[in-house]
Amino acid sequence: MQQPCRLPVVAFESLAVPLADVGPLRSAADPNGSPPLPKRFLRHADEQSVVAVRAVQQAVSAQGGLDCRSHGVIAAPCQAGRIASSRTLSQYATGGGVTVSTHIVPQSSMHAVAAAVSVGLGMHGPSLGVGGGVTAVAEGLLTAAAFADTPGVDGWWLVASELRGEPRLTADGEAADTAYAVVEAVALFIAPAEASAHTPRWWLPVATSTSDIATKSCTRDLGLTAWIEMRLLAASAKEAA
Amino acid sequence: MTTPTTSPARLPVAITGMGMHTPLGHDFQSVAEALMAGRSGIREIDLVDSSRALRQFAAPVDPIPICEGHSSRSLGRGEAAHASRLEQLCGSATTTAYRASGLATRPGLRVGLVLGIGAEQLKTWEADFLAGGDAVFDGARQPCIAARIGQSLGLTGPCITVAAACASSGYALAVAHRWISSGRVDACLAGGGDVISPLALAAFYNLRALSRRDDDPAKASRPFDKARDGFVMGEGAAMFMLEREIDARSRTAAIHGLLAGAGMSSDASHMVAPCAEPAEATRAIERALADAGVTPDAIDYVNAHAAGTPVGDAAEALAIRRALGDAADRVPVSSTKSMSGHLVSGASAFEAVACLAAFDRQSLPPTINLDDPDEACPLNHVAHQARPARVRTALSNSFGFGGSNLCLVLKAA
Numbered sequence: 001m002q003q004p005c006r007l008p009v010v011a012f013e014s015l016a017v018p019l020a021d022v023g024p025l026r027s028a029a030d031p032n033g034s035p036p037l038p039k040r041f042l043r044h045a046d047e048q049s050v051v052a053v054r055a056v057q058q059a060v061s062a063q064g065g066l067d068c069r070s071h072g073v074i075a076a077p078c079q080a081g082r083i084a085s086s087r088t089l090s091q092y093a094t095g096g097g098v099t100v101s102t103h104i105v106p107q108s109s110m111h112a113v114a115a116a117v118s119v120g121l122g123m124h125g126p127s128l129g130v131g132g133g134v135t136a137v138a139e140g141l142l143t144a145a146a147f148a149d150t151p152g153v154d155g156w157w158l159v160a161s162e163l164r165g166e167p168r169l170t171a172d173g174e175a176a177d178t179a180y181a182v183v184e185a186v187a188l189f190i191a192p193a194e195a196s197a198h199t200p201r202w203w204l205p206v207a208t209s210t211s212d213i214a215t216k217s218c219t220r221d222l223g224l225t226a227w228i229e230m231r232l233l234a235a236s237a238k239e240a241a
Numbered sequence: 242m243t244t245p246t247t248s249p250a251r252l253p254v255a256i257t258g259m260g261m262h263t264p265l266g267h268d269f270q271s272v273a274e275a276l277m278a279g280r281s282g283i284r285e286i287d288l289v290d291s292s293r294a295l296r297q298f299a300a301p302v303d304p305i306p307i308c309e310g311h312s313s314r315s316l317g318r319g320e321a322a323h324a325s326r327l328e329q330l331c332g333s334a335t336t337t338a339y340r341a342s343g344l345a346t347r348p349g350l351r352v353g354l355v356l357g358i359g360a361e362q363l364k365t366w367e368a369d370f371l372a373g374g375d376a377v378f379d380g381a382r383q384p385c386i387a388a389r390i391g392q393s394l395g396l397t398g399p400c401i402t403v404a405a406a407c408a409s410s411g412y413a414l415a416v417a418h419r420w421i422s423s424g425r426v427d428a429c430l431a432g433g434g435d436v437i438s439p440l441a442l443a444a445f446y447n448l449r450a451l452s453r454r455d456d457d458p459a460k461a462s463r464p465f466d467k468a469r470d471g472f473v474m475g476e477g478a479a480m481f482m483l484e485r486e487i488d489a490r491s492r493t494a495a496i497h498g499l500l501a502g503a504g505m506s507s508d509a510s511h512m513v514a515p516c517a518e519p520a521e522a523t524r525a526i527e528r529a530l531a532d533a534g535v536t537p538d539a540i541d542y543v544n545a546h547a548a549g550t551p552v553g554d555a556a557e558a559l560a561i562r563r564a565l566g567d568a569a570d571r572v573p574v575s576s577t578k579s580m581s582g583h584l585v586s587g588a589s590a591f592e593a594v595a596c597l598a599a600f601d602r603q604s605l606p607p608t609i610n611l612d613d614p615d616e617a618c619p620l621n622h623v624a625h626q627a628r629p630a631r632v633r634t635a636l637s638n639s640f641g642f643g644g645s646n647l648c649l650v651l652k653a654a
Contacts, residue, residue: 081363118509124524
């Protein structure tokens with residue numbers, strides 16, 4: 001069983017939202033064709049989870065609707081949960097254990113983004129978080145390559161997310177300067193052609209190593225969307241040639 | 242919805258190195274001895290909490306090791322002493338597994354690392370904050386623990402972190418299995434770990450997920466018992482070196498056991514609460530058996546996830562019965578969390594160690610404190626004392642918060 005060195009991408013959507021505008025997204029209407037979220041589902045979700053779930057919904061909608069029940073989720077967040085963690089730690093320091101929210105672990109762990117997509121959209125395939133830091137995208141690609149041939153899973157959502165322009169936070173968990181803080185998520189739907197009715201539109205190369213310097217520097221300088229768009233375009237051009 | 246499809250079973254991979262720091266010991270033989278003796282690692286702990294809300298008992302690792310190998314190459318000795326407890330646990334266990342495998346002295350091999358840690362950033366920010374730092378407010382991006390360990394050991398394969406709550410280290414083993422099967426790496430270090438922290442204790446206590454039986458800590462973790470009232474938090478790390486069986490045998494390496502397959506699914510039910518209807522947990526078990534190419538009749542032992550929560554244990558018992566069918570009456574089941582507490586991210590890896598101990602000792606570790614088995618958990622329990630048995634194939638379940646289900650099939654060498 002040879003693992004693929006490039007992944008067949010059926011759908012690709014991205015969403016970039018200023019940090020200050022994430023609030024309204026929590027209760028926004030579900031797009032047509034996307035599975036509806038449970039009521040108030042995103043109320044306690046981390047900012048990266050909110051934007052990631054909405055990006056996946058957009059992608060499903062753009063495909064005219066997909067049966068997501070047998071899909072798996074690999075989420076590759078970068079430093080998710082920092083805002084809630086800062087607030088919780090400040091409160092703990094003054095008020096002790098009784099102040100700690102029951103949401104802090106499920107909504108701010110590295111698995112939180114993947115769990116939000118899986119639970120929110122009813123996906124019963126495997127669900128896991130990957131990376132957590134600067135090499136998250138490369139780690140996500142390597143994990144997707146590892147699981148691409150999993151029997152019983154119709155396709156995989158690889159969702160990368162970050163808070164670009166990481167702002168310094170106050171003790172209350174408020175961003176000191178939100179001018180450049182943007183929450184960004186990229187959702188890729190990967191479905192091996194032989195196991196699916198979907199035709200791949202792009203072939204995304206898998207990083208050979210997490211020490212792939214290009215991955216790190218490009219995502220830092222360009223942002224997730226631009227970096228993945230570049231990879232997809234480059235791969236398509238190579239395919240056409 | 243697509244039904245599970247059949248595919249050729251995955252080739253097993255050999256476990257040729259182990260490293261661990263757990264509430265029951267710091268090496269395989271000590272842990273195996275403690276498990277078979279039914280010894281509890283749960284006790285009162287010192288934890289200052291101004292609100293006095295935190296449970297003062299858990300299953301700690303004492304002492305947390307200072308990782309010599311890790312410190313000598315990437316961190317100065319002083320820095321290693323101040324590195325987070327999580328990094329020291331995982332770094333030391335990984336270094337031990339690498340050295341024990343005999344592969345550390347073989348140049349040219351592409352060795353990867355998959356570390357299962359559910360909340361690395363949260364734990365790192367918390368440790369830094371409690372030590373007076375401001376990393377959580379600053380937001381500067383630092384390399385992850387897996388990258389630092391990989392660098393310190395000079396690994397040339399990919400080094401990644403995976404997270405799936407209580408199933409994190411099981412997912413790490415599944416990724417490593419697939420990387421090796423496909424030739425992406427020659428060998429791979431995999432497993433995971435977790436540490437007890439005030440924030441995690443408080444969050445799970447406030448969630449009413451922890452046992453409140455603080456009059457007798459050693460009796461608090463009682464999976465499958467009628468009087469169970471939640472889990473007891475533990476900590477620790479367990480790491481393995483995995484490689485192709487043919488490679489291990491050709492170099493006459495000591496093989497501790499085989500990782501034969503893994504099965505995964507998600508409940509997609511709730512971000513926190515366990516799912517009382519175990520359809521997806523059942524599916525994960527069935528997928529693990531299919532991945533390993535074994536039938537329920539081949540299973541000699543089930544190491545249950547069973548953390549001691551009222552809903553979770555009963556749901557798992559039902560899943561085991563559904564997946565194993567008639568064999569469930571015969572197959573012995575135990576939960577070693579009754580002794581080790583719940584190692585959270587490290588639980589899958591630690592419980593794989595328990596399965597290897599069963600192979601090594603040809604004996605089944607017990608569920609201690611199982612005084613009054615719950616009728617809602619009708620299984621062939623190994624209660625109180627270890628049971629001698631022929632053990633060649635074991636199933637190990639891990640069902641995490643957020644509905645992540647991961648089951649492993651392990652075989653004796």
